[in-house]
Amino acid sequence: MTHVSIKELTKVYPGATIPSLDRLSLEIPTGELTALLGPSGCGKTTTMKMIAGLLEPTSGDVTFDGRSVLRDKPEDRGVVMVFQNYLLFPYMSVADNVGFGLKMRKKDPAEIKRRVGEMLELVKLPDLGDRKPSALSGGQQQRVALARALIVQPNVLLLDEPLSNLDAHLRFEMRDLIRSLQQEMGITTIFVTHDQEEAVVLADRVALILDGQMKQYDRADVFYKRPIDEATARFFGGHNFIPGTSDGHVFDCALGKLSLPEGATTGAGKLTFRPENVRIGTAADGQNCLTSTIADVIYLGTQTRLKLRVGDTALDAVVNPNEIESYAVGDTLPIHLPRATLWVI
Incomplete structure:
Protein backbone atom coordinates (compact mmCIF):
# COMPACT_ATOMS: atom_id res chain seq x y z
CA MET A 1 0.00 0.00 0.00
CA ARG A 226 -16.55 19.99 -16.72
CA PRO A 227 -13.59 19.71 -19.15
CA ILE A 228 -10.89 22.26 -18.51
CA ASP A 229 -10.57 23.35 -22.17
CA GLU A 230 -11.65 22.53 -25.70
CA ALA A 231 -8.78 20.09 -26.38
CA THR A 232 -9.77 18.06 -23.31
CA ALA A 233 -13.45 18.09 -24.25
CA ARG A 234 -12.68 16.96 -27.80
CA PHE A 235 -10.48 14.10 -26.56
CA PHE A 236 -13.48 12.82 -24.61
CA GLY A 237 -15.85 13.05 -27.56
CA GLY A 238 -17.07 16.62 -27.27
CA HIS A 239 -18.33 18.18 -30.55
CA ASN A 240 -20.33 21.32 -29.79
CA PHE A 241 -18.36 24.54 -29.10
CA ILE A 242 -20.26 27.82 -29.50
CA PRO A 243 -18.40 31.14 -28.97
CA GLY A 244 -20.14 33.87 -26.99
CA THR A 245 -20.26 35.75 -23.70
CA SER A 246 -21.43 34.64 -20.26
CA ASP A 247 -22.66 36.80 -17.39
CA GLY A 248 -22.76 33.77 -15.12
CA HIS A 249 -26.49 33.21 -15.69
CA VAL A 250 -27.02 33.55 -19.45
CA PHE A 251 -24.78 32.72 -22.39
CA ASP A 252 -25.29 35.10 -25.33
CA CYS A 253 -24.31 33.47 -28.63
CA ALA A 254 -25.45 32.68 -32.18
CA LEU A 255 -28.04 30.27 -30.76
CA GLY A 256 -29.60 33.09 -28.72
CA LYS A 257 -29.58 33.67 -24.97
CA LEU A 258 -29.23 30.33 -23.18
CA SER A 259 -29.76 29.80 -19.45
CA LEU A 260 -26.70 28.49 -17.61
CA PRO A 261 -26.37 26.38 -14.46
CA GLU A 262 -25.32 28.08 -11.23
CA GLY A 263 -21.62 28.82 -10.89
CA ALA A 264 -20.98 29.23 -14.63
CA THR A 265 -17.85 31.05 -15.79
CA THR A 266 -18.26 34.72 -16.75
CA GLY A 267 -16.79 36.61 -19.69
CA ALA A 268 -15.97 35.58 -23.25
CA GLY A 269 -15.69 31.86 -23.84
CA LYS A 270 -17.19 28.85 -25.55
CA LEU A 271 -20.36 27.06 -24.59
CA THR A 272 -20.01 23.28 -24.82
CA PHE A 273 -22.52 20.48 -24.40
CA ARG A 274 -22.18 16.81 -25.24
CA PRO A 275 -24.04 15.41 -28.27
CA GLU A 276 -25.89 12.93 -26.07
CA ASN A 277 -27.27 15.78 -23.94
CA VAL A 278 -29.22 17.35 -26.80
CA ARG A 279 -32.90 16.57 -26.18
CA ILE A 280 -35.60 16.22 -28.81
CA GLY A 281 -38.77 18.22 -28.24
CA THR A 282 -39.64 21.27 -26.17
CA ALA A 283 -38.53 21.55 -22.54
CA ALA A 284 -41.27 21.54 -19.92
CA ASP A 285 -39.87 24.74 -18.42
CA GLY A 286 -39.49 26.37 -21.84
CA GLN A 287 -35.76 27.03 -21.33
CA ASN A 288 -33.09 26.71 -24.02
CA CYS A 289 -35.52 25.59 -26.75
CA LEU A 290 -34.31 25.77 -30.35
CA THR A 291 -35.61 24.93 -33.80
CA SER A 292 -33.13 22.93 -35.86
CA THR A 293 -32.97 21.42 -39.34
CA ILE A 294 -31.66 17.87 -39.86
CA ALA A 295 -28.61 17.99 -42.16
CA ASP A 296 -27.59 14.33 -41.86
CA VAL A 297 -28.60 11.13 -40.07
CA ILE A 298 -25.93 8.52 -39.23
CA TYR A 299 -27.22 5.23 -37.84
CA LEU A 300 -24.82 3.65 -35.31
CA GLY A 301 -26.87 0.68 -34.17
CA THR A 302 -27.81 1.45 -30.57
CA GLN A 303 -27.55 5.19 -31.26
CA THR A 304 -28.13 7.62 -34.10
CA ARG A 305 -25.91 10.65 -34.69
CA LEU A 306 -27.63 13.74 -36.08
CA LYS A 307 -25.99 16.64 -37.85
CA LEU A 308 -28.22 19.63 -37.13
CA ARG A 309 -28.26 23.29 -38.11
CA VAL A 310 -29.70 26.12 -36.08
CA GLY A 311 -29.45 29.10 -38.39
CA ASP A 312 -25.82 29.15 -39.52
CA THR A 313 -24.61 27.10 -36.53
CA ALA A 314 -23.88 23.37 -36.88
CA LEU A 315 -24.62 21.06 -33.94
CA ASP A 316 -24.05 17.37 -33.26
CA ALA A 317 -26.60 15.27 -31.37
CA VAL A 318 -26.69 11.60 -30.39
CA VAL A 319 -30.17 10.18 -29.80
CA ASN A 320 -32.10 6.93 -29.45
CA PRO A 321 -32.92 5.64 -32.97
CA ASN A 322 -36.56 5.20 -31.98
CA GLU A 323 -36.90 8.94 -31.30
CA ILE A 324 -36.34 9.96 -34.91
CA GLU A 325 -37.91 7.14 -36.93
CA SER A 326 -40.43 9.56 -38.43
CA TYR A 327 -37.84 12.23 -39.33
CA ALA A 328 -35.62 12.58 -42.41
CA VAL A 329 -32.88 14.87 -43.72
CA GLY A 330 -34.30 18.36 -44.30
CA ASP A 331 -37.00 18.06 -41.64
CA THR A 332 -37.42 20.61 -38.89
CA LEU A 333 -36.65 19.19 -35.45
CA PRO A 334 -37.41 20.94 -32.15
CA ILE A 335 -34.64 20.45 -29.58
CA HIS A 336 -33.67 21.79 -26.18
CA LEU A 337 -30.45 22.00 -24.19
CA PRO A 338 -30.97 21.16 -20.49
CA ARG A 339 -29.40 23.91 -18.41
CA ALA A 340 -27.57 21.49 -16.11
CA THR A 341 -25.67 19.94 -19.03
CA LEU A 342 -24.16 23.22 -20.30
CA TRP A 343 -20.57 24.19 -19.52
CA VAL A 344 -18.60 27.33 -20.40
CA ILE A 345 -14.87 26.97 -21.12
Whole structure:
Protein backbone atom coordinates (compact mmCIF):
# COMPACT_ATOMS: atom_id res chain seq x y z
CA MET A 1 0.00 0.00 0.00
CA THR A 2 1.92 2.99 -1.30
CA HIS A 3 1.18 6.68 -1.90
CA VAL A 4 2.92 7.79 -5.10
CA SER A 5 3.85 11.43 -5.56
CA ILE A 6 5.19 12.73 -8.88
CA LYS A 7 6.69 16.21 -8.62
CA GLU A 8 7.55 18.40 -11.63
CA LEU A 9 8.77 15.31 -13.51
CA THR A 10 10.51 16.25 -16.76
CA LYS A 11 12.29 14.24 -19.43
CA VAL A 12 14.27 15.69 -22.34
CA TYR A 13 15.83 12.99 -24.49
CA PRO A 14 19.39 13.54 -25.81
CA GLY A 15 19.34 15.67 -28.95
CA ALA A 16 15.76 16.86 -28.38
CA THR A 17 14.84 20.49 -27.83
CA ILE A 18 11.28 19.88 -26.63
CA PRO A 19 10.62 17.82 -23.48
CA SER A 20 8.95 14.46 -23.98
CA LEU A 21 7.41 15.13 -20.57
CA ASP A 22 7.19 18.63 -19.13
CA ARG A 23 6.83 19.20 -15.35
CA LEU A 24 4.24 16.53 -14.63
CA SER A 25 2.90 16.55 -11.07
CA LEU A 26 0.48 13.95 -9.68
CA GLU A 27 -0.63 12.67 -6.30
CA ILE A 28 -1.79 9.04 -6.47
CA PRO A 29 -3.36 7.96 -3.16
CA THR A 30 -2.65 4.60 -1.60
CA GLY A 31 -4.58 1.78 -3.21
CA GLU A 32 -6.02 3.84 -6.08
CA LEU A 33 -6.00 2.91 -9.76
CA THR A 34 -4.91 5.84 -11.92
CA ALA A 35 -4.90 6.05 -15.72
CA LEU A 36 -2.30 7.98 -17.70
CA LEU A 37 -4.34 8.78 -20.80
CA GLY A 38 -3.30 10.39 -24.06
CA PRO A 39 -2.38 9.81 -27.71
CA SER A 40 0.81 8.06 -28.82
CA GLY A 41 3.94 10.07 -28.11
CA CYS A 42 2.43 12.29 -25.42
CA GLY A 43 4.76 11.08 -22.61
CA LYS A 44 2.67 8.38 -20.91
CA THR A 45 5.10 5.48 -21.19
CA THR A 46 8.03 7.79 -20.49
CA THR A 47 6.36 8.66 -17.18
CA MET A 48 5.81 5.01 -16.33
CA LYS A 49 9.40 4.06 -17.10
CA MET A 50 10.71 6.83 -14.84
CA ILE A 51 8.49 5.60 -12.01
CA ALA A 52 9.86 2.08 -12.55
CA GLY A 53 13.46 3.30 -12.70
CA LEU A 54 13.98 2.26 -16.33
CA LEU A 55 14.58 5.89 -17.35
CA GLU A 56 16.31 8.68 -15.46
CA PRO A 57 14.37 11.96 -15.33
CA THR A 58 15.97 15.19 -16.50
CA SER A 59 14.49 16.87 -13.43
CA GLY A 60 11.76 16.39 -10.86
CA ASP A 61 11.15 13.64 -8.34
CA VAL A 62 9.17 10.46 -7.67
CA THR A 63 8.41 9.58 -4.06
CA PHE A 64 6.78 6.55 -2.45
CA ASP A 65 5.19 7.38 0.89
CA GLY A 66 7.20 10.61 1.02
CA ARG A 67 10.61 9.06 0.23
CA SER A 68 12.36 9.72 -3.08
CA VAL A 69 13.07 6.54 -5.05
CA LEU A 70 15.19 8.11 -7.80
CA ARG A 71 18.42 6.70 -6.35
CA ASP A 72 16.91 3.25 -5.87
CA LYS A 73 17.63 0.56 -8.44
CA PRO A 74 14.56 -0.67 -10.32
CA GLU A 75 14.63 -3.99 -8.48
CA ASP A 76 14.67 -2.21 -5.12
CA ARG A 77 11.63 0.02 -5.72
CA GLY A 78 8.96 -2.60 -5.13
CA VAL A 79 7.53 -1.81 -8.57
CA VAL A 80 6.39 -4.36 -11.13
CA MET A 81 5.65 -3.37 -14.71
CA VAL A 82 3.49 -5.42 -17.08
CA PHE A 83 4.26 -4.63 -20.72
CA GLN A 84 1.70 -4.79 -23.51
CA ASN A 85 3.57 -7.67 -25.18
CA TYR A 86 3.48 -9.75 -21.96
CA LEU A 87 7.18 -10.85 -22.21
CA LEU A 88 6.50 -14.35 -20.87
CA PHE A 89 9.40 -16.84 -20.87
CA PRO A 90 8.49 -19.16 -23.79
CA TYR A 91 10.50 -22.14 -22.53
CA MET A 92 8.87 -22.10 -19.07
CA SER A 93 5.49 -23.48 -18.11
CA VAL A 94 2.71 -21.14 -17.03
CA ALA A 95 3.28 -22.11 -13.40
CA ASP A 96 7.04 -21.45 -13.66
CA ASN A 97 6.36 -18.07 -15.30
CA VAL A 98 4.00 -17.06 -12.52
CA GLY A 99 6.37 -18.25 -9.78
CA PHE A 100 9.52 -16.75 -11.33
CA GLY A 101 9.65 -13.69 -9.07
CA LEU A 102 9.30 -15.80 -5.93
CA LYS A 103 12.01 -18.16 -7.14
CA MET A 104 14.38 -15.23 -7.65
CA ARG A 105 13.64 -14.23 -4.07
CA LYS A 106 14.63 -17.74 -3.00
CA LYS A 107 11.27 -18.60 -1.48
CA ASP A 108 10.60 -22.16 -0.35
CA PRO A 109 9.47 -24.38 -3.29
CA ALA A 110 6.42 -25.55 -1.37
CA GLU A 111 5.38 -21.94 -0.72
CA ILE A 112 5.94 -21.06 -4.37
CA LYS A 113 3.74 -23.94 -5.51
CA ARG A 114 0.98 -22.96 -3.08
CA ARG A 115 1.01 -19.28 -4.04
CA VAL A 116 1.18 -20.04 -7.77
CA GLY A 117 -1.91 -22.21 -7.37
CA GLU A 118 -3.71 -19.42 -5.52
CA MET A 119 -2.77 -16.84 -8.12
CA LEU A 120 -3.84 -19.03 -11.05
CA GLU A 121 -7.19 -19.43 -9.30
CA LEU A 122 -7.48 -15.65 -8.96
CA VAL A 123 -6.87 -15.05 -12.67
CA LYS A 124 -9.20 -17.93 -13.59
CA LEU A 125 -6.52 -20.24 -15.06
CA PRO A 126 -6.46 -23.01 -12.42
CA ASP A 127 -5.85 -25.92 -14.81
CA LEU A 128 -3.30 -24.41 -17.19
CA GLY A 129 -0.16 -24.39 -15.03
CA ASP A 130 1.61 -27.10 -17.04
CA ARG A 131 1.13 -25.46 -20.44
CA LYS A 132 3.64 -23.34 -22.32
CA PRO A 133 2.72 -19.72 -23.18
CA SER A 134 2.58 -20.60 -26.89
CA ALA A 135 -0.39 -22.88 -26.17
CA LEU A 136 -2.42 -20.01 -24.68
CA SER A 137 -4.66 -17.40 -26.25
CA GLY A 138 -3.75 -13.71 -26.05
CA GLY A 139 -6.19 -13.19 -23.21
CA GLN A 140 -4.77 -16.13 -21.28
CA GLN A 141 -1.20 -14.86 -21.77
CA GLN A 142 -2.28 -11.47 -20.42
CA ARG A 143 -3.70 -13.20 -17.33
CA VAL A 144 -0.43 -15.05 -16.80
CA ALA A 145 1.55 -11.81 -17.07
CA LEU A 146 -0.80 -10.21 -14.55
CA ALA A 147 -0.48 -13.17 -12.16
CA ARG A 148 3.32 -13.06 -12.44
CA ALA A 149 3.26 -9.39 -11.47
CA LEU A 150 0.80 -9.68 -8.60
CA ILE A 151 2.30 -12.76 -6.94
CA VAL A 152 5.25 -10.75 -5.61
CA GLN A 153 2.83 -8.29 -3.96
CA PRO A 154 4.44 -5.12 -5.37
CA ASN A 155 4.13 -1.72 -3.75
CA VAL A 156 3.16 -0.27 -7.12
CA LEU A 157 1.80 -2.05 -10.19
CA LEU A 158 2.41 -0.47 -13.61
CA LEU A 159 0.41 -1.61 -16.65
CA ASP A 160 1.52 -0.44 -20.11
CA GLU A 161 -1.41 -0.56 -22.56
CA PRO A 162 -2.60 -3.79 -20.89
CA LEU A 163 -5.54 -4.45 -23.23
CA SER A 164 -4.30 -3.13 -26.57
CA ASN A 165 -3.44 -6.56 -28.03
CA LEU A 166 -6.77 -8.18 -27.17
CA ASP A 167 -9.92 -8.61 -29.23
CA ALA A 168 -12.92 -6.48 -28.24
CA HIS A 169 -14.75 -9.20 -26.28
CA LEU A 170 -11.57 -10.10 -24.35
CA ARG A 171 -10.95 -6.46 -23.47
CA PHE A 172 -14.27 -6.29 -21.63
CA GLU A 173 -13.42 -9.46 -19.73
CA MET A 174 -9.91 -8.29 -18.80
CA ARG A 175 -11.17 -4.88 -17.68
CA ASP A 176 -13.38 -6.55 -15.10
CA LEU A 177 -10.58 -8.87 -13.98
CA ILE A 178 -7.97 -6.13 -13.61
CA ARG A 179 -10.37 -3.94 -11.66
CA SER A 180 -11.53 -6.72 -9.33
CA LEU A 181 -7.97 -7.94 -8.63
CA GLN A 182 -6.71 -4.42 -7.99
CA GLN A 183 -9.52 -3.69 -5.55
CA GLU A 184 -9.15 -7.05 -3.82
CA MET A 185 -5.38 -6.69 -3.32
CA GLY A 186 -5.37 -2.92 -2.71
CA ILE A 187 -2.24 -2.31 -4.77
CA THR A 188 -1.57 1.24 -5.97
CA THR A 189 -1.84 0.84 -9.74
CA ILE A 190 -0.98 3.10 -12.68
CA PHE A 191 -1.86 2.12 -16.21
CA VAL A 192 -1.13 3.70 -19.56
CA THR A 193 -3.78 3.84 -22.28
CA HIS A 194 -4.75 5.84 -25.36
CA ASP A 195 -8.37 4.66 -25.05
CA GLN A 196 -10.57 7.09 -23.11
CA GLU A 197 -13.32 4.48 -22.64
CA GLU A 198 -10.82 2.08 -21.09
CA ALA A 199 -9.57 4.80 -18.75
CA VAL A 200 -13.09 5.75 -17.70
CA VAL A 201 -14.13 2.16 -16.99
CA LEU A 202 -11.04 1.15 -15.04
CA ALA A 203 -9.62 4.16 -13.23
CA ASP A 204 -10.48 5.91 -9.99
CA ARG A 205 -8.92 9.01 -11.52
CA VAL A 206 -7.57 9.93 -14.94
CA ALA A 207 -4.55 12.08 -15.85
CA LEU A 208 -4.94 13.38 -19.41
CA ILE A 209 -1.55 14.11 -20.97
CA LEU A 210 -1.30 15.99 -24.27
CA ASP A 211 2.00 17.00 -25.90
CA GLY A 212 3.99 16.12 -22.79
CA GLN A 213 1.89 18.23 -20.42
CA MET A 214 -0.91 17.25 -18.10
CA LYS A 215 -4.17 18.89 -19.13
CA GLN A 216 -6.44 17.67 -16.35
CA TYR A 217 -6.34 15.18 -13.46
CA ASP A 218 -9.71 14.24 -12.05
CA ARG A 219 -12.45 11.67 -11.67
CA ALA A 220 -13.62 10.26 -14.98
CA ASP A 221 -17.06 11.91 -14.90
CA VAL A 222 -15.53 15.39 -14.56
CA PHE A 223 -13.93 15.12 -18.01
CA TYR A 224 -17.40 14.75 -19.50
CA LYS A 225 -19.21 17.31 -17.37
CA ARG A 226 -16.55 19.99 -16.72
CA PRO A 227 -13.59 19.71 -19.15
CA ILE A 228 -10.89 22.26 -18.51
CA ASP A 229 -10.57 23.35 -22.17
CA GLU A 230 -11.65 22.53 -25.70
CA ALA A 231 -8.78 20.09 -26.38
CA THR A 232 -9.77 18.06 -23.31
CA ALA A 233 -13.45 18.09 -24.25
CA ARG A 234 -12.68 16.96 -27.80
CA PHE A 235 -10.48 14.10 -26.56
CA PHE A 236 -13.48 12.82 -24.61
CA GLY A 237 -15.85 13.05 -27.56
CA GLY A 238 -17.07 16.62 -27.27
CA HIS A 239 -18.33 18.18 -30.55
CA ASN A 240 -20.33 21.32 -29.79
CA PHE A 241 -18.36 24.54 -29.10
CA ILE A 242 -20.26 27.82 -29.50
CA PRO A 243 -18.40 31.14 -28.97
CA GLY A 244 -20.14 33.87 -26.99
CA THR A 245 -20.26 35.75 -23.70
CA SER A 246 -21.43 34.64 -20.26
CA ASP A 247 -22.66 36.80 -17.39
CA GLY A 248 -22.76 33.77 -15.12
CA HIS A 249 -26.49 33.21 -15.69
CA VAL A 250 -27.02 33.55 -19.45
CA PHE A 251 -24.78 32.72 -22.39
CA ASP A 252 -25.29 35.10 -25.33
CA CYS A 253 -24.31 33.47 -28.63
CA ALA A 254 -25.45 32.68 -32.18
CA LEU A 255 -28.04 30.27 -30.76
CA GLY A 256 -29.60 33.09 -28.72
CA LYS A 257 -29.58 33.67 -24.97
CA LEU A 258 -29.23 30.33 -23.18
CA SER A 259 -29.76 29.80 -19.45
CA LEU A 260 -26.70 28.49 -17.61
CA PRO A 261 -26.37 26.38 -14.46
CA GLU A 262 -25.32 28.08 -11.23
CA GLY A 263 -21.62 28.82 -10.89
CA ALA A 264 -20.98 29.23 -14.63
CA THR A 265 -17.85 31.05 -15.79
CA THR A 266 -18.26 34.72 -16.75
CA GLY A 267 -16.79 36.61 -19.69
CA ALA A 268 -15.97 35.58 -23.25
CA GLY A 269 -15.69 31.86 -23.84
CA LYS A 270 -17.19 28.85 -25.55
CA LEU A 271 -20.36 27.06 -24.59
CA THR A 272 -20.01 23.28 -24.82
CA PHE A 273 -22.52 20.48 -24.40
CA ARG A 274 -22.18 16.81 -25.24
CA PRO A 275 -24.04 15.41 -28.27
CA GLU A 276 -25.89 12.93 -26.07
CA ASN A 277 -27.27 15.78 -23.94
CA VAL A 278 -29.22 17.35 -26.80
CA ARG A 279 -32.90 16.57 -26.18
CA ILE A 280 -35.60 16.22 -28.81
CA GLY A 281 -38.77 18.22 -28.24
CA THR A 282 -39.64 21.27 -26.17
CA ALA A 283 -38.53 21.55 -22.54
CA ALA A 284 -41.27 21.54 -19.92
CA ASP A 285 -39.87 24.74 -18.42
CA GLY A 286 -39.49 26.37 -21.84
CA GLN A 287 -35.76 27.03 -21.33
CA ASN A 288 -33.09 26.71 -24.02
CA CYS A 289 -35.52 25.59 -26.75
CA LEU A 290 -34.31 25.77 -30.35
CA THR A 291 -35.61 24.93 -33.80
CA SER A 292 -33.13 22.93 -35.86
CA THR A 293 -32.97 21.42 -39.34
CA ILE A 294 -31.66 17.87 -39.86
CA ALA A 295 -28.61 17.99 -42.16
CA ASP A 296 -27.59 14.33 -41.86
CA VAL A 297 -28.60 11.13 -40.07
CA ILE A 298 -25.93 8.52 -39.23
CA TYR A 299 -27.22 5.23 -37.84
CA LEU A 300 -24.82 3.65 -35.31
CA GLY A 301 -26.87 0.68 -34.17
CA THR A 302 -27.81 1.45 -30.57
CA GLN A 303 -27.55 5.19 -31.26
CA THR A 304 -28.13 7.62 -34.10
CA ARG A 305 -25.91 10.65 -34.69
CA LEU A 306 -27.63 13.74 -36.08
CA LYS A 307 -25.99 16.64 -37.85
CA LEU A 308 -28.22 19.63 -37.13
CA ARG A 309 -28.26 23.29 -38.11
CA VAL A 310 -29.70 26.12 -36.08
CA GLY A 311 -29.45 29.10 -38.39
CA ASP A 312 -25.82 29.15 -39.52
CA THR A 313 -24.61 27.10 -36.53
CA ALA A 314 -23.88 23.37 -36.88
CA LEU A 315 -24.62 21.06 -33.94
CA ASP A 316 -24.05 17.37 -33.26
CA ALA A 317 -26.60 15.27 -31.37
CA VAL A 318 -26.69 11.60 -30.39
CA VAL A 319 -30.17 10.18 -29.80
CA ASN A 320 -32.10 6.93 -29.45
CA PRO A 321 -32.92 5.64 -32.97
CA ASN A 322 -36.56 5.20 -31.98
CA GLU A 323 -36.90 8.94 -31.30
CA ILE A 324 -36.34 9.96 -34.91
CA GLU A 325 -37.91 7.14 -36.93
CA SER A 326 -40.43 9.56 -38.43
CA TYR A 327 -37.84 12.23 -39.33
CA ALA A 328 -35.62 12.58 -42.41
CA VAL A 329 -32.88 14.87 -43.72
CA GLY A 330 -34.30 18.36 -44.30
CA ASP A 331 -37.00 18.06 -41.64
CA THR A 332 -37.42 20.61 -38.89
CA LEU A 333 -36.65 19.19 -35.45
CA PRO A 334 -37.41 20.94 -32.15
CA ILE A 335 -34.64 20.45 -29.58
CA HIS A 336 -33.67 21.79 -26.18
CA LEU A 337 -30.45 22.00 -24.19
CA PRO A 338 -30.97 21.16 -20.49
CA ARG A 339 -29.40 23.91 -18.41
CA ALA A 340 -27.57 21.49 -16.11
CA THR A 341 -25.67 19.94 -19.03
CA LEU A 342 -24.16 23.22 -20.30
CA TRP A 343 -20.57 24.19 -19.52
CA VAL A 344 -18.60 27.33 -20.40
CA ILE A 345 -14.87 26.97 -21.12
